[in-house]
Amino acid sequence: VKKRVAITGVGVVSSVGIGANAFWEGLTNGRSGVDVIRRYDASALPVRISAEVRGFALEDYVDTLPSYTAHDGCRAALDLRTQYALAAAEMCVRDAGLFGSPEWIDGSLYFGAGEGDNDIAMLSRLLMPYASAQPGCDTAGLLSNGRAQDFALRDQLMEPTAPASLIASRHGIGGEVTTCLTACAASAQAIGEALRRIQEGEAVLALTGGAHAMTAPLDVLGFSMLSALSARNDDPKRASRPFDRNRDGFVLGEGAGALVLEEWEHAWRRGAQIYGELIGYGSANDAYRVTDMHPEARGASRAIMLALDDAEIEPREVGYVNAHGTSTLENDRAETLALHKALGDAAPSVPVSSTKSMTGHAVAAAGAIELIASVLALRDQVLPPTINFETRDPDCDLDYVPNQARAKRFDVAVSNSFGFGGQNVTLVVRSAEAHS
Amino acid sequence: MFAKRIVVTGVGAMTPVGLDAGTSWQSLLDGKSGVAPIAAFEAEGARPSYAAEVKDFTPERAGVPRRKLKMMGRQAQLAFAAAEQACADAGLGTEDTRSEPARLGIILGVGMLSADAFELGRACHAMAEELGDSFETSAFMRAAAAELFPLWLLRHIPNLAAAHASIHLDAQGPSNTIATGCVAGANAIGEAARVIARGEADVMLAGGTDARVSPLGTLRYRDLGWLATREDIDPEAVSAPFDAEASGFINGEGAGILVLESLEHAQARGARVYAELVSYAAANDAGDVLRPNIEGRALARALTLCGDRGGIPIEDVSAVFAPAPSVPGYDSAIASALSAVLNGHARPAVTALRSLIGHTHAASAAIDCVAAMKAIESGAVPATANLRRPIASLPFVTGSAREQALPAVLVGAYGFGGHAAALAFRGSAS
Numbered sequence: 124v125k126k127r128v129a130i131t132g133v134g135v136v137s138s139v140g141i142g143a144n145a146f147w148e149g150l151t152n153g154r155s156g157v158d159v160i161r162r163y164d165a166s167a168l169p170v171r172i173s174a175e176v177r178g179f180a181l182e183d184y185v186d187t188l189p190s191y192t193a194h195d196g197c198r199a200a201l202d203l204r205t206q207y208a209l210a211a212a213e214m215c216v217r218d219a220g221l222f223g224s225p226e227w228i229d230g231s232l233y234f235g236a237g238e239g240d241n242d243i244a245m246l247s248r249l250l251m252p253y254a255s256a257q258p259g260c261d262t263a264g265l266l267s268n269g270r271a272q273d274f275a276l277r278d279q280l281m282e283p284t285a286p287a288s289l290i291a292s293r294h295g296i297g298g299e300v301t302t303c304l305t306a307c308a309a310s311a312q313a314i315g316e317a318l319r320r321i322q323e324g325e326a327v328l329a330l331t332g333g334a335h336a337m338t339a340p341l342d343v344l345g346f347s348m349l350s351a352l353s354a355r356n357d358d359p360k361r362a363s364r365p366f367d368r369n370r371d372g373f374v375l376g377e378g379a380g381a382l383v384l385e386e387w388e389h390a391w392r393r394g395a396q397i398y399g400e401l402i403g404y405g406s407a408n409d410a411y412r413v414t415d416m417h418p419e420a421r422g423a424s425r426a427i428m429l430a431l432d433d434a435e436i437e438p439r440e441v442g443y444v445n446a447h448g449t450s451t452l453e454n455d456r457a458e459t460l461a462l463h464k465a466l467g468d469a470a471p472s473v474p475v476s477s478t479k480s481m482t483g484h485a486v487a488a489a490g491a492i493e494l495i496a497s498v499l500a501l502r503d504q505v506l507p508p509t510i511n512f513e514t515r516d517p518d519c520d521l522d523y524v525p526n527q528a529r530a531k532r533f534d535v536a537v538s539n540s541f542g543f544g545g546q547n548v549t550l551v552v553r554s555a556e557a558h559s
Numbered sequence: 560m561f562a563k564r565i566v567v568t569g570v571g572a573m574t575p576v577g578l579d580a581g582t583s584w585q586s587l588l589d590g591k592s593g594v595a596p597i598a599a600f601e602a603e604g605a606r607p608s609y610a611a612e613v614k615d616f617t618p619e620r621a622g623v624p625r626r627k628l629k630m631m632g633r634q635a636q637l638a639f640a641a642a643e644q645a646c647a648d649a650g651l652g653t654e655d656t657r658s659e660p661a662r663l664g665i666i667l668g669v670g671m672l673s674a675d676a677f678e679l680g681r682a683c684h685a686m687a688e689e690l691g692d693s694f695e696t697s698a699f700m701r702a703a704a705a706e707l708f709p710l711w712l713l714r715h716i717p718n719l720a721a722a723h724a725s726i727h728l729d730a731q732g733p734s735n736t737i738a739t740g741c742v743a744g745a746n747a748i749g750e751a752a753r754v755i756a757r758g759e760a761d762v763m764l765a766g767g768t769d770a771r772v773s774p775l776g777t778l779r780y781r782d783l784g785w786l787a788t789r790e791d792i793d794p795e796a797v798s799a800p801f802d803a804e805a806s807g808f809i810n811g812e813g814a815g816i817l818v819l820e821s822l823e824h825a826q827a828r829g830a831r832v833y834a835e836l837v838s839y840a841a842a843n844d845a846g847d848v849l850r851p852n853i854e855g856r857a858l859a860r861a862l863t864l865c866g867d868r869g870g871i872p873i874e875d876v877s878a879v880f881a882p883a884p885s886v887p888g889y890d891s892a893i894a895s896a897l898s899a900v901l902n903g904h905a906r907p908a909v910t911a912l913r914s915l916i917g918h919t920h921a922a923s924a925a926i927d928c929v930a931a932m933k934a935i936e937s938g939a940v941p942a943t944a945n946l947r948r949p950i951a952s953l954p955f956v957t958g959s960a961r962e963q964a965l966p967a968v969l970v971g972a973y974g975f976g977g978h979a980a981a982l983a984f985r986g987s988a989s
Contacts, residue, residue: 167701190847193783228845236738238717241674243703247694249778250676250683259706260680262774266605266781275782278775279849279975282671283717283738288848288976297857300843300978301746304669304738305718312735316750319757340700341674345712348704406759408734410660410725413630413713422731425661544722546734 125322129390130398130552132219132383133495134211134332137482138174138376142214146492147499150507151528155360155481157374163340169347172359173338174376174483176207184210189292191280199276201289202239207379207488208286208334209293216294216330219383220395224328228297231326232287233317235309236302237487239281240339249274286334286379298326304487306542307447308406309333310380311490311550315404317384318550327386332491334379343375349414353450363484364511365448365477366455366519373449376483380491382498397555398498402535403434409545416453420461422547427465427539430549434535438469442533443506445497446523447541448477449484456518458539463521474531476524480510490540494550497536501554506531560838560868561756567984568830569649569818570929571641571766575611575811575916578621579644583926584933586915587941588960592795593916594809599772600676607786609794610772611811611917613637627723632672632714635723637814637922638768642724645764649818650830657729658824664732664760665725666751667816668743668767669717670921673775681706720768732760741882741918741974742841743767744815744925745982749839751819761824766816766925777810783849785886786810799945800883800911801890801955808884811917815925817932833932834968834984838869844977851889855896857979858882862900862971865981871967873900876907876983878940878963880927880970883911884918893973894951906954907969908961914944924972928982935965935986 135142138156139149149156156174165171181201189209191198201209216222249271253261279285284302291300299320305312310333317331337346346352353372355362363374390397407429409422416423431438447458455477463470478496485492500506505528512525534557540548570580575593577583586593593611602608618628621640631639642665646652657663685702686694713719718736725734733754737746744767751765771777780786787797787807798809825832842860844852866873881897883890897909912930913919919926934940940963942956949955965986972980 164695164697165700167697167704169704191849192847193849232843238671243679243696243699244694246674246679247683247686247699250680251687251692254680254683254687256681256684258680259677259684260774262600262676263603263605265676265774266602266607266778270782271778272782274775275779278673278779279783282740282975284740284976284978285848287739288843288978291843291845291977292848295845297843297845297860299841300739300845300976301750301841302738303735305734305736306716309718316735319753323753323757340696341703344700344704344707345715348707348709349712406733406735407661408664408722408725408731410729410731412726413719413722425731542718543716544718544734544736545725546718546722 126324127387128318128321128401129385129387130382130401130498131385131390131395132215134214134218134381135492135495136176136207136211137378137492138176139481141179150478150481150496151505153508153510155510157359157363157483159359168343170343170352170354171356172362172374174374175338176378181206181210185213189289193276199273202281203336204239204334205286205289209289211379211381212290212330215381215383221383226328227295230296230328231298231320232291232296232300232330233313234287234302235313235333235487236283236286237304237335237337238283240336241341242277243340245274305546306544307486307489308540308542308546308548309487311540311548312406314494314550315406315548318401318404321384321386327389329384331384332381333488335485335487336377337486338375338377346375361511363450363480365450365480365509366523367512368514368516370450372451374483376485378485378488378492380488380495399501399555400553402553403430403551405429405433405549407547411545414543416457420457422545423458423461423541424464426547426549427461430551434551436535436551438466440535441473441537443500443536444473444475445493445538446475446477447539448479459519459521474506474522474524476507476509478507494538497538497552501536504530504532561752563756564822565752565755565819565836566822566825567817567833567836567932568820568825569645570932571644571648571816572926572929573613573637573641574813574926575613580929587912587930588939590942590944594794594798600774606788611809612772613813630710630713631723633770634669634768635720637770638667638720639724641814641816642764645816645818646728658762660729660731662732662761663730664734664754665721665730665764666735666747667721668737668747668921669720670769670771672715673773673779676774678707739978740976741920741923742972742978742980743921744923745972745980746841748817748928748982749980752836752839755819755821762820764816765819767922768814769920769922770812771920772810772812780810796945798885798914798917800885800914800943801894801949802946803948803950805885805887805890808886809917811919813919813922813926815922815929817928834935834986837985838865838983840864840868841980846977848976851892853892855892857977858893858971858973859896859899861979861981862969865983869983871983873905876967876969877965878908878968880931881909881911882971882973884913891950897953898951908940908956909953910940910956911943924970927970931968931970931984935968938962938964
């Protein structure tokens with residue numbers, strides 16, 4: 124028998140706000156986190172806008188850093204992705220009232236995280252003495268001379284699993300600690316897999332979510348080269364416009380989202396606050412192309428159907444969909460089709476919004492940030508809007524909650540996350556009240 | 560442990576000692592080392608000047624479509640070849656034998672590729688022409704935009720290794736990419752078994768792939784103090800797991816993939832069965848992420864849990880594939896964990912394949928699993944090379960391969976981030 128799973132803590136770092144309250148206040152007021160890039164000089168880049176987290180300092184959230192001592196005792200600056208992850212984890216563990224709990228030693232951690240960003244100034248210092256026009260690097264020279272311990276430590280801590288490992292160290296999580304990296308679906312997939320661990324009795328407590336900061340110069344350049352990004356450099360606040368006819372690509376964002384999942388009876392016995400019940404997870408693969416979605420949305424539609432089946436929910440019971448909604452021509456059209464296929468006759472009456480219109484696309488962190496948005500929507504019975512929705516696209520014919528938050532009584536929310544490589548994940552969450 | 564019985568019906572491997580599982584296995588039995596001077600880039604006079612690379616690998620011969628090569632990183636190419644082999648080995652290699660697309664999935668453990676020293680070096684050179692010795696983000700990025708291959712990001716996105724394989728095999732079922740460093744291949748296999756046990760797929764490809772023999776990857780591990788740099792002895796003698804002379808690991812690369820399926824599915828199609836995967840466990844040190852717990856706490860916990868879950872008393876374990884990388888701190892933590900788990904009386908054959916193939920990172924545990932399948936099939940355990948003065952009193956296989964029946968085998972994994980995992984296999988699925 125599957126165990127029931129409660130969400131008892133949330134933590135979020137996003138361009139719209141840091142902490143669940145600021146984040147939710149921003150979303151419901153339609154505030155965009157997109158702006159011109161301020162962290163570095165982006166003048167040489169084809170795209171000069173992103174959704175950066177502003178006003179963040181790790182020590183405001185985490186007073187003791189977890190352990191990561193190199194052999195000679197040296198420490199490096201943690202990359203932004205890891206800092207966001209540590210802060211979001213700290214917030215959600217405290218929010219759940221489980222900070223310092225000895226139960227974490229048997230707890231589970233499943234995180235969806237990307238790699239840390241390359242420090243191009245450091246790389247440039249390292250490579251410059253050996254650089255050439257062709258082949259580019261005197262590798263024998265690079266590897267015969269010098270020491271590069273600052274580079275070595277920073278590069279090692281860029282590993283996708285560094286945030287999860289440091290969170291495990293910080294909170295004493297000694298059970299299964301896993302990092303998955305399935306592109307834009309990663310943190311949704313991590314949450315789904317953490318759900319399974321509790322449902323199947325592998326753990327009573329699980330910390331889950333994800334972090335990513337693909338806003339560094341090489342990231343922006345890399346996605347520009349794939350023609351995936353909006354080029355509205357002169358109008359950043361209106362650049363991310365999911366489902367709008369004049370959308371032209373996504374806006375890179377960054378941040379972290381973390382949740383505590385807990386076996387329902389355990390949460391209830393200790394009198395924990397319960398945000399909602401995680402009831403469904405579906406995962407399916409397009410097996411079509413590495414960057415394009417399947418034109419008939421075969422993986423995406425199946426992920427939604429699998430998640431609804433898993434949740435034992437009928438399409439007409441779905442009260443809100445937090446869309447993947449990236450603001451690319453392709454995704455928003457295919458996602459609309461997937462929702463039609465999966466929800467059938469119920470689709471036109473289900474409100475669908477994309478909070479990426481405000482947060483930008485936080486890649487591996489997006490699924491976790493958006494599940495938190497869905498959970499807060501359930502708690503407050505308010506749907507966050509899709510901002511910048513101005514012109515209807517004939518291929519996007521659903522109710523996208525345009526521009527204004529909307530009050531609605533509902534019990535079940537669905538959150539979609541689709542990624543490069545044809546990864547499709549859907550999560551289903553139900554309000555705590557509906558359970559009792 | 561699993562709600563359904565899970566069996567292994569196919570294996571594929573690309574290793575420093577062979578371009579398929581059979582050749583690699585024979586090399587391991589013969590004690591052939593894969594360590595040699597670095598071929599991927601100019602390394603004469605470098606520290607180190609050697610690595611354990613996959614040799615003579617031509618993607619075209621491995622069936623990788625030429626038009627896709629440019630957007631595939633080497634780790635994706637190795638995985639593609641190993642996945643193709645594993646499917647063929649399982650009798651699922653042709654379109655009419657393949658299982659239903661929605662019931663076929665893939666989970667790979669994958670590593671992180673360091674930045675490309677050549678592309679960024681050219682960008683540095685161009686920036687220096689403009690600015691001399693100073694650094695400016697705008698100048699660097701202007702140069703980088705001109706020097707970088709337009710699709711470079713696609714080579715670096717970790718989950719595209721699984722994506723390329725899934726497209727080729729039309730695997731539309733559950734797909735995941737696990738990035739837990741040196742333990743990733745073991746996590747991938749354990750999680751794939753759970754997917755089948757839940758009924759979410761009939762057949763899963765599971766394993767790991769990694770290719771970090773690059774200039775910056777090598778520099779990273781060397782200056783973390785983990786890589787061996789000895790030049791005073793033959794490179795083939797440098798990797799010495801569990802030996803008092805161990806001085807660091809050899810940077811390796813490769814891929815290992817298993818075909819897992821439910822026993823009933825395997826029986827229904829009359830598949831040959833290598834072994835039953837009976838249990839999986841994982842744990843974390845929850846301590847310093849850059850150093851192992853001195854007693855290998857997480858590894859001991861994972862091995863013990865795995866044995867308990869599989870109903871295999873430690874006395875019944877016939878062989879242990881140990882993750883000792885030839886890094887003194889890790890080797891001694893792993894030896895401590897094994898000593899605690901074997902509890903003074905169990906005498907399984909203990910071996911460390913990293914003595915011959917170096918540390919293949921996210922692929923390492925998966926390659927160990929492929930070797931374990933071959934070991935069960937042929938009734939032999941390869942020796943740990945270069946083990947002359949053991950740091951612990953454990954039943955190591957040294958000298959030459961040991962012939963013995965292998966009814967129960969444990970594969971352990973342990974590494975950066977305090978991650979540990981264990982998998983238990985039974986030789987007979989009857």
